[in-house]
Structure formats: structure tokens, C-alpha cells
Amino acid sequence: MRRFSLIFVIFVLSLSLVDSFHAKNEDLKKLTGNVERREKVKEMMIHAWSNYKKFAWGANELSPMFQKGHRNSVFGSANIGATIVDAMDTLYLMGLTTEFNEGREWIATEFSLDRVNYSVSVFETNIRYVGGFLSLYALTGDSLFKEKAKYVADKLLVAFDTPTGIPFSSVNFMTGEVKEEQFIALSEFGTLYLEFAYLSEITGDEVYKNVVDRIYDTLEAVHDPSELHSTHINPKTGIWKEGNSAMGAYGDSFYEYLLKAWILTKNDRFKEMFLKAMNVTTKKLLQRSKTGLVYLASIKDGELRKSMEHLACFTGGLFALAATSIPETKILDFMDLAKNITHTCHELYRSTPTGLGPEVFHFEPKIEVFSGYYALRPETVESYFYLWRTTKDPKYREWGWQFVESLEKHCRSPFGYSGISNVFVAHIPLYDLIQQSFFLAETLKYLYLLYSDDSLLPLDKWVFNTEAHPLPILNEHRLRCRKPKIF
Ligand code: DMJ
Numbered sequence: 001m002r003r004f005s006l007i008f009v010i011f012v013l014s015l016s017l018v019d020s021f022h023a024k025n026e027d028l029k030k031l032t033g034n035v036e037r038r039e040k041v042k043e044m045m046i047h048a049w050s051n052y053k054k055f056a057w058g059a060n061e062l063s064p065m066f067q068k069g070h071r072n073s074v075f076g077s078a079n080i081g082a083t084i085v086d087a088m089d090t091l092y093l094m095g096l097t098t099e100f101n102e103g104r105e106w107i108a109t110e111f112s113l114d115r116v117n118y119s120v121s122v123f124e125t126n127i128r129y130v131g132g133f134l135s136l137y138a139l140t141g142d143s144l145f146k147e148k149a150k151y152v153a154d155k156l157l158v159a160f161d162t163p164t165g166i167p168f169s170s171v172n173f174m175t176g177e178v179k180e181e182q183f184i185a186l187s188e189f190g191t192l193y194l195e196f197a198y199l200s201e202i203t204g205d206e207v208y209k210n211v212v213d214r215i216y217d218t219l220e221a222v223h224d225p226s227e228l229h230s231t232h233i234n235p236k237t238g239i240w241k242e243g244n245s246a247m248g249a250y251g252d253s254f255y256e257y258l259l260k261a262w263i264l265t266k267n268d269r270f271k272e273m274f275l276k277a278m279n280v281t282t283k284k285l286l287q288r289s290k291t292g293l294v295y296l297a298s299i300k301d302g303e304l305r306k307s308m309e310h311l312a313c314f315t316g317g318l319f320a321l322a323a324t325s326i327p328e329t330k331i332l333d334f335m336d337l338a339k340n341i342t343h344t345c346h347e348l349y350r351s352t353p354t355g356l357g358p359e360v361f362h363f364e365p366k367i368e369v370f371s372g373y374y375a376l377r378p379e380t381v382e383s384y385f386y387l388w389r390t391t392k393d394p395k396y397r398e399w400g401w402q403f404v405e406s407l408e409k410h411c412r413s414p415f416g417y418s419g420i421s422n423v424f425v426a427h428i429p430l431y432d433l434i435q436q437s438f439f440l441a442e443t444l445k446y447l448y449l450l451y452s453d454d455s456l457l458p459l460d461k462w463v464f465n466t467e468a469h470p471l472p473i474l475n476e477h478r479l480r481c482r483k484p485k486i487f
Contacts, residue, residue, distance in 0.1 A: 025405060025408050025409045028040070028401075028404065028405050028408060029405075031401075034397070034451040034452075035451075037397075037401060037404075037451040038448060038451040038452060040404065041094075041404065041444060041447045041448045041451065042094045042096070042448065044404075044407070044408075044412075044417075044444055044447075045087075045090060045091070045094055045096065045440065045444045045448070046096065046099070047412070047416065047417070048062075048087075048416055048417055048435060048439060048440050048444065049087060049091065049096075049099050049440065050099075051064060051415050051416035051435070052083050052087075052416065052435065052440075053099075053102065055067045055068055055069070055415065055416075056068060056069035056070070056083070057106075058079040058081050058084075058106065058110060059071075059073075059079055059081070059083075060073035060074075060075045060076075060077075060078075060079075060080060060081065060082035060083065060437065061073045061082060061083055061434055061435055061436060061437055062083065062415075062416050062434075062435040063433045063434060063435070064413050064415040064416035064417065064418050064431070064435055065413075065415075065418060065431055065432075065433050066433070067415050070433055070434050070435075073434070073437075074121060074124045075120060075121075075124065075125075076116070076118055076120065078115065078116045078118075079110075080111065080112075080113060080116060081106060081107070081110070081111060082128055082129075082437045083435075083437040083440060084103045084106055084107065084111075085103075085107065085111070085128060085129050085132040085133065085437075086128045086132055086437035086438065086440060086441035086467065087103065087437065087440035087441060088100060088103045088104070088107075088132060088136055089132065089135045089136055089139060089441075089445070089469055089470065090440055090441060090444055090445040090448070090468075091103065092136070092139055092140065093139075093445065093448065093449075093456065093457070094448060104142075104144070107144065107145075107148060108144055111148065113151075113152065113155055113173040113174075114173065114174060115174055116172070116173040116174055117172060117173075117174040117175065118172060119170035119171065119172050119177075119179045120170060120171060120172070120173060121169060121170050121188070122156050122159045122167055122168070122169055122170060122171060122188065122192075123169065123185075123187070123188040123189075123191055123192075125152060125155075125156060125171075126153075126156060126191065126192050126195055126196075127191060127195070127253075127465055127466050127467040127469075128437060128438075128441070128467050129148075129149075129152045130149050130152050130153050130156070130195040130196075130199065131194070131195050131465040131466075131467050131469040131471075132441070132467070132469050133145045133146070133148040133149035133152065134146075134149045134195055134198055134199060134202075134469065134471060135465070135469035135470050135471060137149060137202065138198075138470065138471055138472050139470070146202055146203070149195075149199055150199065150203055153195070153196065153199055153208055155171065155173050155176075156171060157207070157208075157211065158171060158176050158178055159171050159178050160211040160214075161178075162235045162236060163235075163236050163237070163238075164218045164222075164235055164236065164237070164238040165211065165214030165215055165217070165218050166184055166189050166215055166218055166233060166235040166238070167184070167189055167192070167211075167215075167235065168180060168181060168184065168235060169181055169184050169185070169188045169189070181235075182234060183232035183233065183234055183235075183241050184232065184233060184234075184235050185231055185232055185250040185251075186229055186230070186231050186232065186233070186250060186251050186254040187231075187249070187250050187251055187252050187253045187254050188250075189215055189233075189235070189254075190215070190253065190254030190255075190257055190258075191253040191254065191256075191257050191466055192212050192215070192257075193212045193215075193216075193257050193261045193264075193270075194257060194260055194261060194264055194463065194465050194471055195465060195471075196208040196209060196211065196212040197209045197212060197261070197264060197265060197474075198264070198471050198472075198474070201474055216269065216270075216273070218238055219273075220273075221238070222238040222239070222240070224240050225240065225242060226240070226242055226245065227280050228245045228280050228281060228284050228285075228299070229245060229251065229254070229277060229281075230242050230243070230244055230245055231244045231245060231246055231250035231251050232244065232250065242302075243299070243300075243301050243302045244298075244299060244300055244301065245281070245284070245285065245298065245299040246285075246298035246299070246309075246312075247281060247285060247296045247298070247312050247315055248296070248298055248308070248309030248310075248311040248312035249309060249311055251298075252311050252312065252314065252466075253466040255274070255277055255278070255281070255315075255318065256314065256318055256466055257466070258270050258273050258274035258277060259271075259274045259318060259321060259322055259325070259326075260321075260463050260464075260465075262274060262325075263321075263325055263463045263473060264463050264471065264473055264474055265474055265475075266474075266475055271326060274322070275326070275329060275331050278322070278331070278332060279331050279332065282332060282337070284299070285297050285298065285299070286337075287306060287363070289306075289363040289364070289367075290363075290364070291367075293343070293344040293347060293363070294337070294340035294341060294343075294344055295308040295312075295341070295344050295363060296308055296312045296315060296341065297363075298312075306362065306363045306364035306365075307360055307361060307362040307363060307370055308344070308348075308360070308361055308363070309359065309360050310345075310357055310358065310359050310360070310374075310377050310379055310380070311377070311379055312379070313341070313342075313345035313348075313357070313379035313380045313382075313383055314378075314379040314382050314383060315337075315338075315341050315383075316338050316339075316341040316342030316345060316380075316383030316386065316387060317338070317342075317382045317383040317385065317386030317387070318338075318386075319334045319335070319337045319338035319341065320334070320335065320338035320342075320383070320386040320387050320389075320390045320391075321386055321390075321459070322334040322338075323335035323338060323390065324390050324459070335390070335391075338383070338386070338387060338390075339387065339391070341383070342380075342383040342384065342387050342396075345357060345379070345380040345383060346380070346384075346399050348361055349380060349399075349402070349403065349406070350402075352423040352424055352426075353423075353424060353425075353426035354374070354406055354409075354410045354420065354423045354424070354425070354426045355402055355403070355405065355406035355409075355410075356374040356403075356406050356407075356410060356411075356420065356423045357374060357380055357423065358370075358371060358372045358373070358374065358423050359371035359372070359373050359374065359375065359377075369423075369424065372421070372422045372423050372424055373419060373420065373421045373422065373423070373432065374411075374419055374420050374423050375419035375432065375434070375436060376407075376411060376417060376418075376419045376434075376435070376436045376438070376439040376443055377436075377438070377443070378438060378439075378442035378443040378446055378468065380403070381400055381403055381443060381446045381447055381450070382442065382446050382468070384396040384397075384399050384400045384403075384446070384450060385400075385446040385447075385449055385450050386459075388400075388450055389454060389459055390459075396450070397450055397451065400447060400450045400451070403447070404447065410426065410429060411429075411431075413429070413431065416435045417435050417439055418431035418432050418433065418434060418435060419431070419432040419434060419436070420432065438467060438468075441467050441468050441469065442467060442468035445468045446468060457470050460473070461473055
């Protein structure tokens with residue numbers, strides 16, 4: 001009953017948010033040049049930021065529906081400004097000086113984790129806060145951001161105190177206690193390397209790099225009976241929990257960081273681990289639907305699930321990056337895979353009346369949507385960005401623009417952007433409650449870069465963490481990274 005009431009309230013509130021933006025959507029068709037498209041994306045960023053500032057400043061995320069802070073964010077209800085930290089490098093790249101300075105001021109005077117008296121995810125804190133601050137330091141050279149990155153990473157170090165070095169997945173920042181879960185997800189402990197290695201580089205303190213190196217020592221030492229990495233491991237014993245494997249939830253960014261750790265450090269250990277993992281993973285998970293769409297399935301409780309998650313759409317970009325950064329490899333045709341997967345994700349978007357892709361899509365036994373919501377996720381446009389950079393095929397920029405049109409039509413309200421609960425319902429907006437911080441960190445950043453020149457964050461000089469925070473490739477830049485000229 002309570003659930004029904006909530007749905008009803010959301011429905012009524014959604015209707016009340018339908019506004020004149022829909023009418024303006026026609027105008028987007030007239031924007032054909034890259035400069036004007038970039039400006040439009042910048043305007044979207046201002047809309048997201050200014051509403052967050054107006055209604056939820058200091059909270060983690062905005063709820064446009066209720067015009068206040070969203071209290072159930074992945075960082076809970078404490079006012080630790082996830083949106084501010086996540087959005088700052090996008091503001092910087094867009095040259096939004098006033099907004100950037102507002103955020104910097106809040107970080108300098110208000111940001112603190114010391115009173116957060118509940119367990120918070122190590123993974124989420126690392127990718128959004130440590131990654132966000134490091135990126136800001138790399139872009140601006142402002143030591144405030146280095147200090148903040150170190151402050152947050154120091155809070156996380158306690159999680160690594162396990163017999164295997166595989167960290168527990170959550171920490172209470174106020175008490176320093178860790179939550180001792182039995183199993184930890186591959187994507188959680190496997191998405192720390194870039195940030196911790198770069199932090200050691202800029203602070204000269206090896207402690208950060210040592211804790212993350214140990215994770216890979218353990219992975220090399222423990223036998224994985226399934227060949228294919230399972231999605232969970234016991235951090236006390238190093239024994240895998242068998243039966244589940246995925247390049248979507250629980251697996252995704254582990255694989256991403258193998259390739260990117262190699263790009264960042266050129267340590268061949270990561271290249272070998274990546275190629276070995278991709279060889280097995282693609283053999284076991286790569287599928288072709290009856291209609292010819294190539295996709296990445298998953299294994300659940302020992303059985304192949306012929307479905308694809310939106311989260312796995314980032315692999316188009318990952319494979320494109322692999323094709324250009326490891327061109328000598330003969331193991332797989334990475335570029336072919338990249339194009340095929342990105343095509344599939346675009347088809348999933350194109351097949352819905354909203355033009356937005358569902359969270360989970362089944363290909364067999366019959367084609368159906370399993371979870372039809374769209375949560376402002378970046379993975380598909382992330383792949384458009386990498387495919388554009390690496391192939392120069394203009395269709396990726398056009399696909400990106402179709403995405404902008406859909407976002408404006410179905411996710412924008414006068415009070416910010418929300419995800420929608422059903423991509424198959426186009427005539428009324430079924431907004432969810434959240435303007436996700438990754439919408440500003442990732443979705444809008446990849447869109448902006450898609451219409452920018454390649455000299456803005458060239459891929460041979462910068463590597464993006466999984467939250468789209470760029471870090472300078474170490475052996476290219478060392479400590480004196482060349483900053484993009486923005487301000
Ligand atoms: C982001 O926080 C990161 O990209 C993460 O790796 C998984 N997905 C979300 C956005 O969908």
C-alpha cells in the first residue's frame with residue numbers, strides 16, 4: 001500500500017514537472033555544429049549545477065522531484081557534497097569559472113568526513129572523492145585538492161588490513177571501524193589502483209601504491225577455479241565464491257582498471273592480466289543475438305544469462321582503448337568488438353520510444369526488457385566518446401546528439417535532471433528521485449568531450465578513472481603534467 005502511494009505521488013509530481021522544455025526540444029535539431037552542440041551541453045551542466053546549488057547545496061545529490069537533497073544517496077544523508085566533488089573537473093573543463101570557484105570554496109571550508117558515523121563504500125568514495133580530487137589537482141596544480149585526496153584516502157587505508165590485502169568494502173569514517181563482510185565484489189576491490197598509484201606519485205608516499213599492489217599479488221597467488229574471474233572473493237581467505245561472472249555489475253571496472261593501470265604505469269603485469277582476462281571472458285560471455293546483435297552476457301549461479309546490463313555498455317569504449325593502446329595484440333580484434341558492442345547499445349536506445357536504454361535487456365529466451373529504468377547513466381555515451389576519438393566515424397557524434405535530445409525531452413525538469421523509471425513510456429515523464437552525481441561527472445563530461453577537439457584531454461596523455469575523472473599518464477607527465485588551457 002505504501003509502495004502504491006509513493007508511486008502515485010511520484011506520478012503526480014512527475015506530471016507537475018512537465019514544462020516548456022519539451023517545446024524547445026525542436027530547436028535542438030537546428031544545432032548541427034560542434035561548437036553550438038558543446039555550448040548546449042554546457043548549458044545542461046549549468047542547469048544541473050544551479051538547481052543542485054539552489055535546492056541541495058552541500059547534500060550529496062539533488063532530488064529534482066522534491067527540490068531538496070536526496071538523502072538515500074550511496075553516501076547516505078550526511079552533507080558531504082558528492083555532487084560538488086564529482087562535478088568540479090567537468091566545470092573546470094567547460095570553463096565555468098564562477099561555478100568552479102563556488103565548489104572550491106565549499107571544499108576548502110566545509111568538506112569533512114569526520115562526522116560521518118555510518119559505513120560508507122570504499123569503492124564509491126575512491127572513484128568519486130579520491131579520483132575527483134586527484135583529477136582537480138592534476139588539472140589545476142592547486143595543492144588544496146592534493147591535500148583533500150590524501151585526507152580521504154587515509155580514511156580508507158584501514159579497510160586494507162586483511163590477511164590477503166583485499167580490502168573490506170565499507171568504512172565508518174568517524175570511528176574508523178570496517179564492516180567485515182564475508183565476500184567482496186571484484187569491481188569494488190579492483191577499482192582502486194589508478195587513484196592510489198597516482199596519489200603515491202604526487203605525495204611521494206609509497207603506502208598507497210603498496211596497498212593496491214598487494215591486491216594483485218594476492219590475485220596472482222590464489223587460484224581461480226573458474227578461469228573466468230568470479231564476481232566475489234573472501235578477503236580473509238582469498239577463496240573465490242564460484243558461480244557468478246560478469247562484465248556488468250560486480251565485475252565491470254575491475255577489467256577497466258587492468259587496462260588503465262597498464263596505461264597509467266606501463267607495468268606489463270596489468271597488460272598480461274587484462275589480455276588473459278579478456279581472452280577467457282569474451283570466449284565465455286560474448287554472444288550474438290538472433291537478430292545479429294553482439295553483447296556480453298553474464299553467468300549467474302552457474303548458468304549463462306543471455307541478457308546485457310547498461311553497465312556493460314562501457315566495454316565498447318574499453319575495447320576501443322585496448323585496440324589503440326595495445327595495437328600489437330593478436331588475441332582479439334578489439335576494435336571490431338568495440339564497434340559491435342557500441343552498435344548494440346545504440347540499438348537498445350534506438351528501440352525505445354524515449355530513445356534511452358534500459359538498465360537490463362534480455363535477448364533470450366525471448367527479447368524483453370528486464371529492468372526498464374534509465375538512471376542518467378554514462379556508459380553508452382562513454383563508448384560513443386571513445387569510438388569517436390579512435391575511429392573518427394561521425395555517426396558517434398550523431399548518436400550522442402540523439403542522446404542529448406532524449407535527455408532534454410525525458411529527463412529534464414525545471415528543477416534539474418532525473419532518471420526515468422520506464423524507458424518505454426514516452427508520453428508522460430516518470431521521473432525517479434535523483435540527479436545522480438555521475439550525471440555531472442561522467443555523462444555530461446563525455447558529451448562535452450564528444451563535441452570538443454581531441455587536444456582537450458588527449459588519450460595518449462590522460463586516462464579516465466571509472467567516474468570519468470582524468471589522471472595524467474605517469475611516464476608521460478610525471479609530476480609536471482601539462483595542464484589543458486581553460487581559464
Ligand atoms: C559510475 O559511478 C561508475 O562509472 C561506476 O564504475 C559504475 N557505474 C556508475 C554509473 O553508472
